[in-house]
Amino acid sequence: MNALTQLISAYGQYQQQMITTNGDVVCGLDIEQGIEPQPYEEATLRRLSRLYQALYEQYSDTIYWQFYLHLEGYQCSPQYREHTRSQLVSSRRAQFLNDKGLCLTKLFHCYEIKRPHQLALNVLRLRKLVKGITHWRDIKNLKPLFSLDDSLYLNNELLKEQLEQAEDMLHVLSDKLDAYRFEVQPMSTTDLWRLYHFLVNFDKSVFLQPTFNQAPPAHWHELLGQGDLEAVEIEGLGTALKHHGAVPVYIKVLSITGSGESHVRSAAWLRGKIPLLQRGNYVVVTRYEPYSRLQKSLFVKNKKNEVAQQTLKVSDILLGDVKNADTQLREDAVYNEDAKRAMQDLNRIQGDRIFGHYHATVLVFDEDIMALRKTVKGFNQALNTAEFNFIWESAGIQKAYAACLPGSKESKYRNLQYNAAQASALSLNYKAHTGLPQWQTTNVSEESLVILESADGTPFHFSPFVGDKCLLLCTGPIRSGKSFLRMLLAMHMLKFGTLYSAIDIDEGAIPLARFYGDDAAMINVGGDGFGFNPFRLIADPVVRDTLYSHLVTQVRLMLLNNKTIREEERLLRPEELEDLIHCIGHVMNLGVEGRLSGVFEMLMNTTKQRLTAFLPGGHYGDLYGVKDDAIGQLKKRISVFNLKQYKDNDELLPILMNEMFYRVYMQYENEHLRTIPKYTDIDEAHHLLSIQAARDALLKCVRTSGKYFGGFGLWTQGPREYMSIPDWHVVRGAATAYVFMPDSEGDASLYQQAFDLSVDECALIKKMKPKKQALIVQREVGISKVVNINADPAQYVIGTSRPQEAPLRNKLFKRYQHNPDLAIEETIKQLRQQGCRL
Incomplete structure (x- = not known):
């Protein structure tokens, strides 16, 4: 000892x-x-x-x-x-x-x-x-x-x-x-x-x-x-x-x-x-x-002597024909490969600075x-x-x-x-990035959104907020863990007192809304009698200032997605646009009694004939022909919109998504909510971002989030969907965080082209473990790393979308609709009985 x-x-x-x-x-x-x-x-x-x-x-x-x-x-x-x-x-x-x-x-x-x-x-x-x-x-x-x-x-x-x-x-x-x-x-x-x-x-x-x-x-x-x-x-x-x-x-x-x-x-x-x-x-x-120079010279000299002694013959010693090491090595290198290699190595060492x-x-x-x-x-x-x-x-x-x-x-x-x-x-220059433990804007200094786990167990503090901006872009194929990660982030987003909204193509954030109970509003879009009447909100100054442009955008989308008319008829001519604006103004004078269907009835015939599906009695006549608005004002901390009924309806989906986005956007524009953080997740976001008005409004919020104090999370299945968005490079340039889910079959060239990723990052996307890892890239703060996606049992229950697990959770949520904690506890119990490791 x-x-x-x-x-x-x-x-x-x-x-x-x-x-x-x-x-x-x-x-x-x-x-x-x-x-x-x-x-x-x-x-x-x-x-x-x-x-x-x-x-x-x-x-x-x-x-x-x-x-x-x-x-x-x-x-x-x-x-x-x-x-x-x-x-x-x-x-x-x-x-x-x-x-x-x-x-x-x-x-x-x-x-x-x-x-x-x-x-x-x-x-x-x-x-x-x-x-x-x-x-x-x-x-x-x-x-x-x-x-x-x-x-x-x-x-x-x-x-x-x-x-x-x-x-x-x-x-x-x-x-x-x-x-x-x-x-x-x-x-x-x-x-x-x-x-x-x-x-x-x-x-x-x-x-x-x-x-x-x-x-x-x-x-x-x-x-x-x-x-x-x-x-x-x-x-x-x-x-x-x-x-x-x-x-x-x-x-x-x-x-x-x-x-x-x-x-x-x-x-x-x-x-x-x-x-x-x-x-x-x-x-x-x-x-x-x-x-030092002297040490290096002595090292080389000693090594040369060692090598020369190995090739020295007894006869040379007896005859007194012993040469110095340099001469001996030069002569031996002519016919002895080992001596030749030794000579080359020692000469290289002598030449090394x-x-x-x-x-x-x-x-x-x-x-x-x-x-x-x-x-x-x-x-x-x-x-x-x-x-x-x-x-x-x-x-x-x-x-x-x-x-x-x-x-x-x-x-x-x-x-x-x-x-x-x-x-x-062989030097040690490697250390896992620990993320952003704190983020700060003009109004707030806060901790990170959530602590994730690095591959070696070090904590990674993730926050899509970087300075005054927040725009998260997530890409991942089906069954890659994208929805699970989204729920994990959303659950923690609310700790900032955030007004959280989700525009979903499927069930999406409904389990999250059930967990938060009375703090959440769930809007299932569709069904008999379901429709929108934004004129019911006209008392709101923000609505009064923006309703003209919103309704014009909606009419443009109705025409653009009408497959029953010729392509050249899908655009408004100048005189038709002028007539539309005049009709909207006339109906706005009616106040809360107005309806968009009333605007349609006043339009000139050339426009009206191309909108027959949305006129009273048409296939979508109730959509904007109802008296009461199905959404109303968003007064809860959480607003979840479910568009599952229309997920395969290419004609109607963009119109509905833009309507949902408009309602959410009103919160961003509301000056009484400027000091409250706002965040919106948008599933299959390429549908919405293909709409110029929605794209411009979203980028406006991101670029001036010091004013709006708001952020967005855009989620889609692959780089091709993002690349189809007009002015995609502008959206990409505003992003504060990219999240990539594992994609073993993904086209690396598409990822590079869409997101300006390195060869290493594309290789990581292919090699990551499905449903267990994600690559987070935040250029502005020097982050590009793989993190583990895991959750506590309760979070797992809320986030899972597996076909053998989600129905059980939903059934128990309905059974214990007034006690979500009991529903989660019972779900955990039954999943464990089925062999799920929680």
Whole structure:
């Protein structure tokens, strides 16, 4: 058993940086957002591999450390909501995720600026001596060079240079990483103290809790080690370290001994099953220490001597015909392929600008041995699929662990010799995006809409609101999980006090409306006596100002979708438009007694004859011929319109959708509702967006949502539907979020053309798990990532549209129509009895 203090080289802080007992200076960057750890195409992997190469070459006298921390046990705690149902939804989601298990990931890039060797001290002495001789004012500075205190004096001078280099490095490296859309923050001494404290004690609360004690000024090596380390044998796991702290922690140590069969693979940590997406508690540590010119020359010379000795003949030694290594290798390379390859490799190393020691270790730890065993098994599989060579340490386990601590004296343990390009391919630049925990507009500062789960268990805070805009575009084929996701988002949208509307082609949001009970209005469009009379709403100033244009649009749609007339007759001629406007004005003077059918009866014959289906007695005569309006004013928090009866009626569906949209749009225009958030989901949205007036109104709301405080969610089955929309590029440009469901049969070229997606994003759409994952893209905030789609049992019941589950839920909702919670509880019970895993 060894005391931890013997392994720790951290001494204390000085001028916002950490100082080691070896005289090195350590600074660092907290990478809050890096490259999303998910599958990429080969060309992208090669590009990502070069990211750190230039940085390694810029500061060759620095040791580069990278720490990727994956910690289980993160707890989410949403904001409390006064509305009972919204609070219930938020608390259920939080409990579901916390019980399922979330994790926290951290990525730190630290830089250890080495203390100069004795040669550097002597050079500094000489430089100051010459300066003192040539400048009489500096003669007084010569005395310390030859006094008993000269070492301290020179060390302080060199320390200042190290600190200046640290400050310069942080500034330059931050700028370079910013160019790759990284989000970075310089690490304070408390951040460095926290990281070192974790590496020594494996106490997850150091990062899982929001605050941590300030860093002490000195003697870190004495204060950090709160226990002892002991190598122990665990059945089925082999050798592990046991940390004897307040709670014992077991640590397995894995050392990387190579990557790839013949060459280092680009972006190696993103290969195969992606090691960085494994569940469990672990730390991945990499270190790269470039050689100095002298070190590189000595390395090449020693290697040449080793190779030359292998081909040296006994007869050459006896005859005294021993050549130098270079000559020997050149001669052997003519007929010996092994010697030829060795010569080429050593010449390449000699020509590399940067060459040095690379070291990588995975520290898997846990208080629970069974959990530790599971994580170890996961890494065995992931690293094998990623073509890493590795070994679980046994006899040298303490040395391997000590080599993971900055300033360590074990820096030579299991090093690999790599150039800057190879080390860059193995660098850790990957961290899952955590989304937008907060969003803010002129009127509101709020938490994210919903917490989703990343592939490795990290929380992703999703919000379609970005600044003052909100337009979500979702695409996914039938049975891809699109409706389920939509209900998940809609359930949480109401926590903001939102006025929520849904225009559905099928059942859609009706289960959501049933859950919210008296807060919701369900409008099933169709049936005997069902019709619209917007003139009944004419007392509303917004209706008075917009009814002219709305009714003109409706008449245009009636003509445009009339398949019984010639194509040229489907447009209003100028004189017919003028007559229509005149007739509308005349009927508006009747106030609430007016009807659109009355307008039709006043029209000139050429127009009236083409609208016979909508005249009294016509096939759709009741649609706009009723006295009372079937919708009225939308006074509830939730308004759900169900157009299922007309989903296959291409003639009528656009007219009905536009009527629904007009009623919803009135809420956006109502100045008394300007401070209340508004959101509308539109199913099969391409039908509505093909209508210019609706498209213009929607874009107006999105672009000026600081005024309207409203957003929209547009849902459809594929890119082709969106591309059929006139001015589609304008709609696409206003989007704040794209959501793509799995589409294994999708045409990648169509996705690229419609949404300007990358090859990698198109590949992800094809590879995702149906009904279980979605790709979220938010260009404005640098998000492009796959998330898991899951829900608590109650949310699942509301969101499911499976043919064997939805009818059962609907039956129980009707049976317990005054007690939706009981209906959900009973549905969960019966689904579990049928074998559904909830």
